[in-house]
Amino acid sequence: MQTQSRLAMSGGGGSGGSSSSSASEDEHEAVIRELTRGHELTAQLRAEALRALRGQGQAEATAAFILQEVSRAFTVCLSIMSSPARAPPPTMEMPAPALAPRRGRDDSIPREQRRTSSPHSDGYQWRKYGQKRITKSPFPRCYYKCSFHRERSCRATKQVQQCSDGDGHPPQYVVMYFNEHTCDTAAWEPAAAAAASSGVPLDDLSRSRLQAVLGQGQQGARALLLDERGVQEEHERRLLVSSLACVLGGQQQQSPAGSGTTTAVDPAVNVGQEQEPPPPRARTPAAVDAAGEMPRIIGVDVAGLDVMDYDVTDALCLAHSYDDLPDDGFPFC
DNA sequence: ATGATTTGACCTTG
DNA sequence: CAAGGTCAAATCAT
Known part of the structure; x- marks a missing residue:
């Protein structure tokens, strides 16, 4: 509504009448059209960039994050412009x-x-x-x-x-x-790599569990992990932890300026590894060390922890204010 | 040969 | 029962 009237005013005059109303309709549609176009082009660019940067760690992660944020901005604008309060009379x-x-x-x-x-x-x-x-x-x-x-x-x-x-x-x-x-390669490939390097055989069951974690965002991952604390298999526990690390890696990138600080613990910190200074916002591959040891979750060393007795949610709260993170969590789709 | 698309049949819902 | 959604065999493109 506000946007619409602002557009109408900027269209010149705003002196009521049907012509002004149809002008604002046109402008409203034009804005939506341009936003949609921008959104589509961003998606294309993202696909191209991820293809071109595949396997290039930090560059890939940075590009994925930035383009995700651009895409999200378009989505938010489109959602605002399409809301009933802002939509022109239904002549579409x-x-x-x-x-x-x-x-x-x-x-x-x-x-x-x-x-x-x-x-x-x-x-x-x-x-x-x-x-x-x-x-x-x-x-x-x-x-x-x-x-x-x-x-x-x-x-x-x-x-x-x-x-x-x-x-x-x-x-x-x-x-x-x-x-x-729930298949986005930007999330899937690092997650699969993390799972693989932590020694998890990616059989069908493991794939589905990994997929479940990736697809459900942080809230879903939390619930899943709480449910799964009883898992007995070592490789299952490794899978869950590395999957969560993937989700958190994305989350951390998603709330950049929110708290105004970037002092969040780097998910890329490895467990006693030779320190190639990890990319500041690198994603998950670094969440698991090359030797296949257990990963750190946002700076919490889980290598020595028994996941079955470990409330992962507490780890989240240690590293982050959980409330700072969006509920719908998963930033990649 | 393989994977994608087409298209009619079948299933589900209101 | 009609309309819409999905399946799967046939066909097409590479």
Whole structure:
């Protein structure tokens, strides 16, 4: 609302009437369009950068973090601009029933919805698994699953439906996203590497546990770890600890200026290793030392701790004020 | 040969 | 029962 009226005013005049209202609508749409475009380009850039920097430790981590923050900023702006309070009168031409998908399960509500002219360039890899004619819409709806649906049990899906012919402009599409990605390579690869270097065989069970930790963010990881304190297998415990280290590595990067201090303990501190000064914000690979010893969690040496008796949440609180961390935690998807 | 897409059938939901 | 979502065999692209 505020944004809308500000836009209307900056559009010149603000002397009521339908023309001014439609001008503000246009501007509102233009802002959303530009933000969407920026978001898409950021996603593309992120994918390209991560591909180019793969395996380059600090550079990869820094690029992933910065681009994640840029992407998040776009998402926040889009969310603000799309909120009912700020949306213009509902004259947007959406495909008839597209806004009320009937899926009937917990994942029935899209976690994100965008209107875009380039529905396929969002930085993720999708595999089309269906297409359906939708009543009262001249355009079919296409169904996509994350390409890592099988390999990493990623449940992310999206639906794409053209909603307008463009009239000389590129056609517009409504894209609805369901379920969070839990396969992001930026998180998965360091986590898998950490697990592997701590001696965890990445069998199917371990993969699924690792995936569970990565996919659920800090809150989820906390709950999971509390549940899993009874695990008996050494390699399972190692896996859990290294997975948590991965999640925390990302978390720490995510709250940079929040506390105004960067004195947070470096997750990259190794256990009695030759000190190549660790990258200040390096991610997880360094959370486990090369010799495969137990990692440190944000400066807490867990090597000598019995994970089964160790409340990891307490470790979190020692290193961080838990409240400083966002609830939805996981920064990579 | 392998992986992605297409498309009709089947399933689920309201 | 109709509409939408998913599956899986057939087809296509590389």
